[in-house]
Amino acid sequence: MAxxxxxxxxxxxxxxxxxxxxxxxxxxxxxxxxxxxxxxxxDRSRDLANxxxxxxxxxxxxxxxxxxxxxxxYRENPPDRVIGAEDIVFAxxxxxxxxxxxxxxxxxVLGDDPVKHRLRDxxxxxxxxxxxxxxxxxxxxxxxxHAEVSRQADxxxxxxxxxxxxxxxxxFPHEWIDGADTESYITPANDTPLRPSDKAGxxxxxxxxxxxxxxxxxxxxxxxxxxxx
Numbered sequence: 001m002a003x004x005x006x007x008x009x010x011x012x013x014x015x016x017x018x019x020x021x022x023x024x025x026x027x028x029x030x031x032x033x034x035x036x037x038x039x040x041x042x043d044r045s046r047d048l049a050n051x052x053x054x055x056x057x058x059x060x061x062x063x064x065x066x067x068x069x070x071x072x073x074y075r076e077n078p079p080d081r082v083i084g085a086e087d088i089v090f091a092x093x094x095x096x097x098x099x100x101x102x103x104x105x106x107x108x109v110l111g112d113d114p115v116k117h118r119l120r121d122x123x124x125x126x127x128x129x130x131x132x133x134x135x136x137x138x139x140x141x142x143x144x145x146h147a148e149v150s151r152q153a154d155x156x157x158x159x160x161x162x163x164x165x166x167x168x169x170x171x172f173p174h175e176w177i178d179g180a181d182t183e184s185y186i187t188p189a190n191d192t193p194l195r196p197s198d199k200a201g202x203x204x205x206x207x208x209x210x211x212x213x214x215x216x217x218x219x220x221x222x223x224x225x226x227x228x229x
């Protein structure tokens with residue numbers, strides 16, 4: 001029997017809390033460091049998730065990107081790169097905890113570049129502004145939320161990277177809305193409300209992801225977490 005809505009919400013929040021701890025451990029252990037390869041950091045993060053929580057499954061490819069690779073959207077697969085002493089680096093992981101998906105992304109800055117530090121600090125601010133906009137608009141569509149997130153990125157002095165700003169999340173493997181790719185993403189092409197029910201009549205839950213880019217300077221950053229809880 002499927003979980004009821006309070007249980008689903010609690011388990012999604014628990015999955016995210018585990019992802020928060022995983023990222024805190026990655027930072028505390030200094031795993032994102034100059035001289036480390038992106039793939040090696042990703043693999044050690046996978047092993048750490050298994051050590052901490054007994055999970056070795058991820059519902060999407062694990063991403064660690066540094067320097068110019070941080071401009072690349074999710075679907076790209078740039079060559080493995082060694083992290084530099086002055087790099088900006090982001091990680092995007094989707095671990096599965098007790099059959100519930102987490103999707104969590106954070107940005108790390110090595111060195112003292114003030115512009116990179118400002119971008120990292122602006123990421124959660126743009127996320128928070130997008131979440132407030134969502135909470136205050138009961139009939140909001142993917143198109144409207146994407147436009148607001150893009151506006152907030154422009155206001156902060158950055159470009160919004162990637163083809164979308166979030167997607168559905170839930171029990172693994174979560175279903176798309178009626179199998180529709182567009183309606184399962186926060187994208188300019190999605191003119192449907194973000195608060196429908198899924199095929200089983202359950203509440204749809206969303207991830208909001210913020211990918212900010214400074215193409216002139218050649219780097220970007222990333223932040224994502226639950227939007228609806």
